Amino acid sequence: MLADRRILLIIGGGIAAYKSLDLIRRLRERGAAVTPVLTRAGGEFVTPLSVAALAGAKCHRDLFDLTDETEMGHIELSRAADLVVVAPATADLMAKMAAGLATDLASTLLMATDKRVLIAPAMNLRMWLHPATQRNVATLRGDGILFAGPGEGEMACGEFGPGRMAEPLEIVAAIEAAFGGGPLAGRHVVVTSGPTHEPIDPVRYIANRSSGAQGAALARGLRDLGAWVTFVTGPAAVPPPAGVEVVRVETADEMLRAVRAALPADALVCAAAVADWRVAKAGTAKIKKDRKGAVPALDLVENPDILAQVAQMAEGRPALVVGFAAETDDVVAHAEAKRRRKGCDWIVANDVRPATGIMGGSENAVTLITAEGREDWPRLSKDEVGRRLARRIAEALGAAG
Incomplete structure (x- = not known):
């Protein structure tokens, strides 16, 4: 798939720049041509010689x-590539991109x-979570x-959380x-997935x-058909697929904000099992069990x-929701009523009674x-259901123009 593709790789300044050396190797293994650009800060972590080699x-x-600028080399570099990749993309580089700056x-x-x-x-996770960075991400x-990413994990600074380069x-x-x-x-498709966790108290x-x-x-199926997928996931047991943009959330409110931030999109698929209710005022400390056996009111x-x-x-x-x-119980009747009530285009209905083994299982x-x-689709693996639904979405969006 990458044979003869031309990648312009911009390497930003951060300890994760060492991963870009392996990225170059992986791209070239697949037949891609890589033209590297090393920022001044990136040169503090990896050398121009190692990148060029x-x-x-x-x-x-x-x-x-x-030599390059006699022929407007920066214009030529920017146009000759098939894709521009920035890895690592630092908070500074992202801020420049969002603001439209051209300083280097x-x-x-x-x-x-x-x-x-x-x-x-x-x-760093605090930099990633900073409101300014999140505004830039939305822009x-x-x-x-x-x-691509970021993921979660331990960082060079010793902290653990989101911000780790993919x-x-x-x-x-x-x-x-x-x-x-x-x-x-x-095409851009937003997929929500997993449960949401609505806090009662800190535990x-x-x-x-x-x-x-x-x-x-489903996200894998859409990705494999060429879609740009934004994958908004609650705290799920199954890890997100590679090759999609992952946005991690905990609560329904966070999921709604993430979906709105991901728009515009050609399609939205709400596959998440969002909790219908939340506690009006979650406790800031663990609710203690009363010795008299009184049950707290929620x-x-x-x-x-x-x-x-x-x-x-x-x-x-x-265009498609x-x-x-x-x-x-009454699976089809409830689903048809839900489609009319919500105003969406399609509903994917399934029977999740414990006897079916579908909720949490490998089939659907x-x-x-x-x-x-x-x-009515036969019982299939969830992977095959995802592929079939992705193909149906592709057909619908193709018909929509």
Whole structure:
């Protein structure tokens, strides 16, 4: 898939720059040509010689290289690539991209390119979670920038959390997805997955029995058809697939905000098992059991209805909005009523009674309900259900233009 593809790789300044050396090797193994650009800060972590040796090409560093600039080299570099990749993408580089600054070779290339851009963020978790960075992330997503990661894990600073750069093979998968060339190439699909956790106090929460397996399988199917997938996941047992943009959330409110931030999109698939209710005022300390056996009263309020809110948007509504209906009785009737009530285009209904083994299992048996009627699918692996649904989505979006 990457044979003869031209990748312009911008290496930012961070300890994760060492992973970019392996990324170059992995890309070249797959037949891609890599043109490296090393920022001044990136040069503090990896050397131009090592980058150039692995890439088999000159390592560009200076915007005002007289030899290159006699022919406007920065314009040529930015246009000659098939894809621009920034790995690691530091908070500083992302801020420059969001603000439209062009103060060095890397940021000037990013401003001058007419190609798609994929970034692999890497920074301290506090920097990643900072409101300014999250504003920049929202801006970049709105501009159509593709993301690979970040993941969660232990960092060089000793802290643990989100902000860790995606592994080289994960970035390769994201690059391959960007070049997918399938029926969903150039399409953006948002998928929600997993449960949500609604806190009661710091140690207890309300949740649903969802592993996130079906949402992850669907995201893989969409990715394999060439879609750019934003995968908004609650705390699921099944890890997210490689090659998609992962946004991790805990609560329904966080999931709604993440979905809205991911728009515009061609399609939204709400496969998450969102908790219907949350505690109106979660305790800030663990609720203690009364020695007299008194049961604490929990004042519950309704969570936001993500599916209905997006399906009923007056402006910016995705062309296709798909919901899931996990039911234990009168499955089709409840699902058909849900589709009408929510205003979505399709509902994927399934029977999740304990006897079916579907909730948390590896198989699923679904009924796809649309305005035109219903399709009863046989019991299949969740991977196959994901692939079938992805193909149906591709067909619908193709028909929509």
